[in-house]
Every structure is written in C-alpha cells, then in structure tokens.
Amino acid sequence: SLFGKEITLTNCDREPIHIPGSVQPYGFLLCLDPKTHRVVQVSANVQDYLGLPPQELIDAGLDRLLGPERLAEVETLLPTLNETPKLHGVRLDHVAGQPFFKFILHRYDELLWVELEPVADDPAGAINLPVLNTTLSQMIEADTLQAFCQHTVEQVRGIIGFDRVMMYRFGADESGEVVAEDHAPGLEPFLGLHYPATDIPQQARVMYLKNWLRFIPDVSYAPVPLVPVRNPDTGRPPDMTHAVLRSVSPIHIQYLQNMGVTASMSISLIQDGKLWGMILGHHYSGPRLVGYELRDMCVFVGKTFSALLKGKEEREDQAYQLRIRENQLRLFDLLTESPNFIEGLYQHRPNLLDVIDCGGAAICFEGEIVLLGNTPTRSQVQELAHWMQEHVTQDVFYTNSYAQQNPAGRAFRASASGILGISLAKQPGDYVFWFRPELIQTVTWAGQQQKAEVLQDGQLHLSPRQSFESWKQSVEDTAAPWKPIEIRAAREIRLHISDIRLNVFNELQARAI
Numbered sequence: 263s264l265f266g267k268e269i270t271l272t273n274c275d276r277e278p279i280h281i282p283g284s285v286q287p288y289g290f291l292l293c294l295d296p297k298t299h300r301v302v303q304v305s306a307n308v309q310d311y312l313g314l315p316p317q318e319l320i321d322a323g324l325d326r327l328l329g330p331e332r333l334a335e336v337e338t339l340l341p342t343l344n345e346t347p348k349l350h351g352v353r354l355d356h357v358a359g360q361p362f363f364k365f366i367l368h369r370y371d372e373l374l375w376v377e378l379e380p381v382a383d384d385p386a387g388a389i390n391l392p393v394l395n396t397t398l399s400q401m402i403e404a405d406t407l408q409a410f411c412q413h414t415v416e417q418v419r420g421i422i423g424f425d426r427v428m429m430y431r432f433g434a435d436e437s438g439e440v441v442a443e444d445h446a447p448g449l450e451p452f453l454g455l456h457y458p459a460t461d462i463p464q465q466a467r468v469m470y471l472k473n474w475l476r477f478i479p480d481v482s483y484a485p486v487p488l489v490p491v492r493n494p495d496t497g498r499p500p501d502m503t504h505a506v507l508r509s510v511s512p513i514h515i516q517y518l519q520n521m522g523v524t525a526s527m528s529i530s531l532i533q534d535g536k537l538w539g540m541i542l543g544h545h546y547s548g549p550r551l552v553g554y555e556l557r558d559m560c561v562f563v564g565k566t567f568s569a570l571l572k573g574k575e576e577r578e579d580q581a582y583q584l585r586i587r588e589n590q591l592r593l594f595d596l597l598t599e600s601p602n603f604i605e606g607l608y609q610h611r612p613n614l615l616d617v618i619d620c621g622g623a624a625i626c627f628e629g630e631i632v633l634l635g636n637t638p639t640r641s642q643v644q645e646l647a648h649w650m651q652e653h654v655t656q657d658v659f660y661t662n663s664y665a666q667q668n669p670a671g672r673a674f675r676a677s678a679s680g681i682l683g684i685s686l687a688k689q690p691g692d693y694v695f696w697f698r699p700e701l702i703q704t705v706t707w708a709g710q711q712q713k714a715e716v717l718q719d720g721q722l723h724l725s726p727r728q729s730f731e732s733w734k735q736s737v738e739d740t741a742a743p744w745k746p747i748e749i750r751a752a753r754e755i756r757l758h759i760s761d762i763r764l765n766v767f768n769e770l771q772a773r774a775i
C-alpha cells in the first residue's frame with residue numbers, strides 16, 4: 263500500500279500523485295535529456311506500440327524513431343518548449359505500418375517530455391470552428407450564472423460524448439456541489455449533490471491549478487512503469503504534473519470504480535488564481551478515448567468559462583441587489599402608509615421575507631413577537647432577544663453559525679443556524695431577525711440510507727456516498743453565509759425604521775407644542 267498500513271481521510275493529502283513513476287497505457291512516453299536530446303527514461307509499453315524493448319531506447323536519440331525530415335521538425339521544436347504541452351502530429355517513419363502519432367511535447371523538471379498518442383479520431387473533424395463559435399455565443403449571452411453553467415456542461419458533453427458532464431462548484435470550505443449537469447437519458451441525476459472537501463485532496467487541487475485537464479480514458483487500465491522508474495540524475499521518479507499520460511492515484515481509481523465510472527475527464531475552472539470548480543465528465547459503458555484536439559477544445563471552453571465567470575457573478579449580484587432594492591422601496595412605502603408602522607413589516611407583500619433570501623423572520627417589538635415563515639418558537643425567539651441584549655452591542659448582528667456563539671442555539675439550528683439581526687433604535691429588546699436554516703436541512707446529498715464505511719477489508723472504501731458523512735460533520739450547525747449586500751440591506755432597513763420613528767416622534771412633539 264502507498265502509506266504502509268492505513269489510508270485515512272487526512273493522509274490523502276500526502277500521496278505524491280505528481281511522481282507515480284508510471285503512465286496510463288493509451289500512449290507511451292519518452293523523457294529526454296534537455297541538452298543531449300538522448301532518452302533518459304521510457305514507458306515500458308513502448309514495446310506494445312513499436313515492438314521495441316524499452317532498454318533499447320535508453321540513451322538513444324529520436325533518430326531511432328524518426329527519419330531525417332521528421333527528426334528535423336521535432337528537433338527545431340525541442341528548444342522552444344516550456345511546461346505548456348505543444349501538439350505535433352508525426353508519422354513514425356522507421357516503424358512500418360504505424361499510424362500517425364500525436365506528439366505532445368513539453369519541458370518540465372529538467373526533462374523534455376515526448377508523449378505519443380496514436381490518432382484516436384478523424385483529425386479533420388476534430389476542431390470544429392462553427393461549433394466552438396456557437397458554444398462561445400451561448401456562454402457570452404447566458405444572462406444568469408445558472409444558464410452559463412448549464413450551457414457549458416451541455417457544450418462539453420457535445421464535444422466529448424460522455425454519458426454525464428457536471429459542473430462541480432467549490433464552497434468556501436472547499437466542499438463541492440453539483441450545480442449543473444447534462445446526462446444521457448435514464449441516468450440517476452447528480453444535480454444538487456454535495457461532497458466533502460476531502461474527496462479532492464490538497465496536492466491534487468494544487469496540481470489542477472497548473473494543469474487544466476485530467477483524462478482517464480480507461481479507469482480499469484493497468485499502470486505501466488517507466489524504465490528506469492527513477493531519473494538517474496535526481497534519484498526519484500520525474501515530476502509528471504504536466505504529462506498527459508500521468509498515472510492516476512490508485513485511491514482515486516478505486517473511488518471512480520465504486521461510482522461505476524469507466525472513463526473520466528475533468529477540467530479546472532479557475533478564478534483569481536483559485537480553483538472555483540471543475541467540469542466533471544463520467545462515462546459508464548466502457549473505455550472512451552477522446553483525441554488530443556477535442557480535449558484541447560474542452561480546455562478552451564474551461565478557460566473561456568473562467569474568463570467570463572467574474573462578469574457573470576457580478577451580473578448575478580447586481581440582479582439580486584436590484585431585487586433587494588425594489589422590495590426594500592416597496593416595503594418602505596408600506597411602512598410609511600401603515601398606521602402602526604411595524605405592521606408594514608409583515609402584513610403585506612413584500613414583507614421582511616421578500617427583501618432578503620431567508621427561511622424565516624421575526625419581529626420583537628414592545629413586548630410583542632411576530633413570526634414569519636420557518637422560525638424558532640416564540641419563546642426561543644424571546645430568549646434570542648435576551649441573549650442579544652446581553653451580548654451584542656452592534657446595531658447589526660450576523661452569524662452563519664449561532665450555535666457556535668451560543669450552544670443553546672443548537673435547539674433551533676434546523677430553522678435558524680444563520681441569524682441576521684438589527685436592533686430597532688433606542689428601544690432596548692426590540693429587534694428584527696432574519697433566519698437561515700442549517701445547510702444540512704436544505705441540501706440533497708449522496709447516500710442518505712448508507713452508513714459511511716471507512717475501512718472495508720483494511721481498505722478505505724471510497725465513493726461520494728460513503729464520504730458524505732465527513733462533509734456533514736463539517737457543516738453541522740452552519741447556514742449559508744450572509745452576503746455583504748444582505749447585511750447592507752438590513753442596515754438600511756434599520757436606519758429607515760429609526761427615521762420613521764423619529765418622524766413620528768417629531769410629529770407628536772410638534773402637536774404637543
């Protein structure tokens with residue numbers, strides 16, 4: 263085993279997935295010395311592709327595979343390489359009857375990497391500019407974040423033809439949620455499912471920031487070792503961060519197999535240098551090879567998504583802000599028109615529930631309590647108001663985990679793990695509250711009926727369904743966080759209420775005089 267005795271959720275982060283010393287056999291690779299261009303290491307399956315024993319290639323030059331013309335082509339490319347893989351299509355002249363190979367070339371870890379993939383699809387049909395153009399138009403024109411994600415997964419599924427393509431979005435705690443998906447008819451939907459942060463360990467996330475695409479055309483492949491496994495210069499296997507054939511972590515292979523996945527592809531989505539999410543492709547009915555150009559097109563879509571994302575999110579925020587503002591203004595009108603202004607907060611629409619996304623709201627006013635929507639009980643709200651009086655000095659208070667501040671809050675975490683509260687000016691004990699339910703009450707998750715089995719036959723049994731328990735623990739007592747625009751809206755409502763009360767007070771005074 264990789265770690266000796268035990269694989270746990272925490273030592274996952276330590277598996278050195280960048281130096282597996284082996285490849286996936288849908289192609290083969292050569293590592294060259296950057297100065298001499300001689301082969302330092304080669305994957306053992308060169309034998310299957312070219313009928314050459316790996317030992318025979320060690321220390322050889324590319325002239326062993328290529329005739330003078332093609333050799334000259336490749337030789338001019340080699341000095342220009344960096345860590346970004348470059349594609350070059352080449353026929354291996356010396357090997358009779360061989361098809362075209364795609365040469366995928368890059369430079370990394372003091373080596374020149376030459377990866378060779380036999381041509382998998384019709385190269386003429388690979389890059390389809392009209393399709394790409396339509397894809398781009400749809401992505402640019404999408405006017406909600408949801409539509410943007412949905413178009414993107416549909417386009418990627420159109421390109422690669424997998425059974426399922428999902429948009430997987432990370433939260434602040436690095437857990438993830440399937441926010442859009444496109445799948446073949448008859449498959450169980452994954453939309454809305456949540457998975458814990460530990461399903462994608464840290465070192466993998468770091469790697470996915472450097473390398474936009476992971477492709478596993480055959481999940482049941484047998485890894486093929488490099489010969490020799492260690493680079494004689496460094497004494498360790500070479501760093502395969504940018505190698506397309508990099509062999510996948512056996513732990514993750516097990517995870518995919520437990521899900522019934524037979525081929526997998528994922529594309530990074532990056533915002534401000536951070537992993538925002540990933541496009542995940544699953545195929546279930548056997549191996550599925552996707553040619554390099556089509557994979558590159560998927561990377562193009564991923565980069566386009568990443569570039570457009572900020573604009574879409576800003577637009578989404580603006581739309582919400584507009585909705586808040588409109589409801590706020592209508593609420594303010596109602597407040598002014600109501601004979602007892604506090605009635606304006608709850609008796610009509612819009613009311614408190616419409617202004618800010620929440621599950622419920624409460625008003626504590628001159629000893630009365632009004633409840634709206636999904637809330638704690640009347641006496642619990644009363645206690646909350648007491649707690650606020652004792653512990654909170656700010657005019658606006660918010661938390662997405664009240665139970666962390668006051669353990670008594672656990673009793674009503676289902677309806678109010680999140681609390682946004684404003685004190686009504688001057689009057690002690692008068693508050694308006696908005697409540698948000700515990701996240702766990704509102705999410706769909708994989709494996710409701712199953713107990714998490716961490717160890718099975720001494721092996722970690724991995725699947726999204728099994729790993730849910732650990733995610734659940736990490737979000738106990740927690741609601742979705744309050745957004746800055748919501749907090750600002752609450753503050754404005756507070757100011758407006760105190761304004762009205764001041765006006766009423768002034769009018770009364772004026773009449774008294």
Ligand code: BLA
Binds near residue numbers: 528722
């Ligand atoms: C990698 N785990 C991954 C990847 C994904 C997931 C998307 C990226 C690699 C890929 O493209 O397949 C997780 N895949 C998911 C999730 C869904 C999915 C959540 O389809 C939901 C539908 N994994 C674990 C645990 C460990 C672990 C507990 O669940 C560690 C003990 C390890 N996951 C793990 C490792 C990798 C990984 C090591 C890196 C694989 C590699 O690139 O070599």
